[in-house]
Amino acid sequence: MxxxxxxxxxxxxxxxxxxxxxxxxxxxxxxxxxxxxxxxxxxxxxxxxxxxxxxxFKVRGASNAVFGLDDEQAKAGVATHSSGNHASCLSYAAMLRGIPCNVVMPRTAPQAKKDTVRRYGGRITECDPSTSSREATFARVQAETGGDFVHPYNDxxxxxxxxxxxxxxxxxxxxxxxxxxxxxxxxxxxxxxxxxxxxxxxxxxxxxxxxxxxxxxxxxxxxxxxxxxxxxxxxxxxxxxxxxxxxxxxxxxxxxxxxxxxxxxxxxxxxxxxxxxxxxxxxxxxxxxxxxxxxxxxxxxxxxxxxxxxxxxxxxxxxxxxxxx
Amino acid sequence: MxxxxxxxxxxxxxxxxxxxxxxxxxxxxxxxxxxxxxxxxxxxxxxxxxxxxxxxFKVRGASNAVFGLDDEQAKAGVATHSSGNHASCLSYAAMLRGIPCNVVMPRTAPQAKKDTVRRYGGRITECDPSTSSREATFARVQAETGGDFVHPYNDxxxxxxxxxxxxxxxxxxxxxxxxxxxxxxxxxxxxxxxxxxxxxxxxxxxxxxxxxxxxxxxxxxxxxxxxxxxxxxxxxxxxxxxxxxxxxxxxxxxxxxxxxxxxxxxxxxxxxxxxxxxxxxxxxxxxxxxxxxxxxxxxxxxxxxxxxxxxxxxxxxxxxxxxxx
The missing domain is CATH 3.40.50.1100 (Rossmann fold)
Structure with a gap:
């Protein structure tokens, strides 16, 4: 962005x-x-x-992004990095639409939040708990999947x-x-x-x-x-x-x-x-x-x-x- | 009753x-x-x-009893025995009406429930955690205070x-x-x-x-x-x-x-x-x-x-x- x-x-x-x-x-x-x-x-x-x-609350922004994609864009799904709730909410919205969701999460994120992402079908790639590691890992994941980047907030x-x-x-x-x-x-x-x-x-x-x-x-x-x-x-x-x-x-x-x-x-x-x-x-x-x-x-x-x-x-x-x- | x-x-x-x-x-x-x-x-x-x-939920029954008393009956307040929530809810309703509330509670009741009764101005007399002790202690308290008996449920x-x-x-x-x-x-x-x-x-x-x-x-x-x-x-x-x-x-x-x-x-x-x-x-x-x-x-x-x-x-x-x- x-x-x-x-x-x-x-x-x-x-x-x-x-x-x-x-x-x-x-x-x-x-x-x-x-x-x-x-x-x-x-x-x-x-x-x-x-x-x-x-x-x-992050289900609001996540749903707006996911359901705003046209059918062509939606095929490759969505991708994001998040300290937790955006990840689970984006996974949830993607599940409702039936499209893939890839998320980069710090490995130190609470287990409850990781469990929730997985329950909604989100695929987690872990990173170190720093902004720099998160952004580097995400760049790699997004290049591999081609999912539409839904930033947790700067979108x-x-x-x-x-x-x-x-x-x-x-x-x-x-x-x-x-x-x-x-x-x-x-x-x-x-x-x-x-x-x-x-x-x-x-x-x-x-x-x-x-x-x-x-x-x-x-x-x-x-x-x-x-x-x-x-x-x-x-x-x-x-x-x-x-x-x-x-x-x-x-x-x-x-x-x-x-x-x-x-x-x-x-x-x-x-x-x-x-x-x-x-x-x-x-x-x-x-x-x-x-x-x-x-x-x-x-x-x-x-x-x-x-x-x-x-x-x-x-x-x-x-x-x-x-x-x- | x-x-x-x-x-x-x-x-x-x-x-x-x-x-x-x-x-x-x-x-x-x-x-x-x-x-x-x-x-x-x-x-x-x-x-x-x-x-x-x-x-x-017990605030519903307790409020109905407390606000249904005529002014003369209300002066002596209300009294009850309860394992907890009826006691705090009756105390709360009595506080809203500005009348006394005496309650008999088992000494084993959770501290959180006792604290709540006292916060609402209820006066607690403790009994043993058995139905028989509860009823005996209550008879004594009610005789002393003259409060209207609001049974926790059989009323x-x-x-x-x-x-x-x-x-x-x-x-x-x-x-x-x-x-x-x-x-x-x-x-x-x-x-x-x-x-x-x-x-x-x-x-x-x-x-x-x-x-x-x-x-x-x-x-x-x-x-x-x-x-x-x-x-x-x-x-x-x-x-x-x-x-x-x-x-x-x-x-x-x-x-x-x-x-x-x-x-x-x-x-x-x-x-x-x-x-x-x-x-x-x-x-x-x-x-x-x-x-x-x-x-x-x-x-x-x-x-x-x-x-x-x-x-x-x-x-x-x-x-x-x-x-x-």
């Missing part, structure tokens, strides 16, 4: 995406908790994208697809002051900006990021993309850097990026499990962690939080790791 | 209950999973009562309240062949029978019970109430026996009772966490465990499963107990 002229997806692209993917995704429900509202002094609304069949089809989530969220709530999502590569945040800029321009978009993978935060403050190589965080969906297309949306429309520590993320994750009674992965807990940390910024506000995914290894929960070690 | 003339709640009582409690409960969503449908060969619909604010107000869940379930689904719920004392099953007998008489009601607390199963087969004293099962919400009022509904309207072993319950619980991505307590997993066990009885059917509660101790999950012991 780097070399191509950058196409910025439009609001109409998002509307078209929504029509295209509706048969293949769920209109996920919104959860509220009086307990968490009291605890934070805000009104929180959680959009449960962990309830998508493959367990993550207008993917961003337009992710933007359908914010459209539903606006319809399901009666006005939000803020919409939050975790930020890794920035696909969901970009889609959210794309949709809200037209549909609810008064609603601010705030991103949340692990302190230990804070390249988006540092990019945002510096005014240009800064990439980490091989960051480490429990929020394994947020390891990747911004790219030109997502940087466009982040730099133009995001109001603020907040960060949280590993322990704050784990605590927020456990709190969500306990009081929302939903299974969410660590990445999805980062917004709640930052709300608890930056209480004054959210006090009295109506805050929508996109719960991005729920694929976790139930045998290795972060709050029991200390005990079993 | 044993000595009073037994009042059988009617369909109109359920409709009245629904009007009374609507401001105090959530209309919980229904979850589906293609994965679990494929695995079981059925179409499964899960009604997420774990998403009620206090984490269990027409409670059964009418629980029946509101099945009403929503029918509205939310397009016809069900079977509705299932776990059975302990039989409150939810009775409310379900009450509602479906009028609203969807062609829908069969099937109960699910732990093998290690199978008094309802044995009662059903024998044709009269058989009670265990101090049964042991991980499904801690299902330890209590049937009583006259719930026996009326079970004996007249339930089609079948299936049982599952402890390991089958744990496996089904983990499966629900993984694929529905919701936090459910062991009791709520018993129906899915029996569906997996008695596959032929459910094959090709549209089966509604009431997920009764989601209050678990996240530090003590059953599938990690073996490892840490």
């Amino acid at each position: 780097k070399d191509a002229a950058m196409y910025i997806p439009t609001y109409q692209d998002m509307l078209d995406a929504h029509e295209r993917i509706k048969p293949h995704i769920r209109r996920t429900p919104v959860r509220v908790s009086d307990y968490l509202n009291d605890l934070t002094g805000t009104q929180l609304f959680f959009k449960c994208e962990n309830f998508q069949e493959p367990g993550a 207008p089809r993917v961003i337009a697809g992710q933007g359908t989530c914010a459209r539903e969220f606006v319809e399901q709530t009666d006005g939000l002051d803020i919409v939050m999502a975790p930020i890794g590569g920035g696909g969901m945040i970009s889609g959210t900006c794309l949709t809200l800029a037209t549909l609810a321009p008064e609603t601010r978009v705030i991103a949340a990021e692990p302190e230990q993978a804070d390249d988006a935060y540092r990019s945002f403050k510096a005014g240009h993309i800064i990439a980490d190589d091989a960051p480490k965080t429990i929020a394994d969906g947020l390891l990747v850097p911004l790219k030109d297309l997502t940087w466009h949306f982040v730099s133009n429309h995001v109001s603020e990026i907040y960060t949280a520590s590993e322990q704050e993320i784990i605590d927020a994750m456990k709190l969500a499990w306990k009081h929302l009674r939903i299974v969410i992965e660590p990445s999805s807990a980062v917004p709640l962690a930052t709300i608890l940390k930056h209480r004054d910024a959210f006090a009295g506000k109506r805050v929508g939080v996109i719960i991005t995914g729920g694929n976790v290894d139930l045998d290795k929960l972060p709050w029991t790791q200390g005990e079993s070690a | 044993k000595d009073a003339a037994m009042y059988i709640p009617t369909y109109q009582d359920m409709l009245d209950a629904h009007e009374r409690i609507k401001p105090h409960i959530r209309r919980t969503p229904v979850r589906v999973s293609d994965y679990l449908n494929d695995l079981t060969g059925t179409q499964l619909f899960f009604k997420c009562e774990n998403f009620q604010e206090p984490g269990a 027409p107000r409670v059964i009418a309240g629980q029946g509101t869940c099945a009403r929503e379930f029918v509205e939310q689904t397009d016809g069900l062949d079977i509705v299932m719920a776990p059975i302990g004392g039989g409150g939810m099953i009775s409310g379900t029978c009450l509602t479906l007998a009028t609203l969807a008489p062609e829908t069969r009601v099937i109960a699910a019970e732990p093998e290690q607390a199978d008094d309802a199963y044995r009662s059903f087969k024998a044709g009269h109430i058989i009670a265990d004293d101090a049964p042991k099962t991980i499904a801690d919400g299902l330890l209590v026996p049937l009583k006259d009022l719930t026996w009326h509904f079970v004996s007249n309207h339930v089609s079948e009772i299936y049982t599952a072993s402890e390991q089958e319950i744990i496996d089904a619980m983990k499966l629900a966490w993984k694929h529905l991505r919701i936090v459910i307590e062991p009791s709520s997993a018993v129906p899915l465990a029996t569906i997996l066990k008695h596959r032929d009885a459910f094959a090709g059917k549209r089966v509604g499963v009431i997920i009764t509660g989601g209050n678990v101790d996240l530090d003590k999950l059953p599938w990690t107990q073996g490892e840490s012991a």
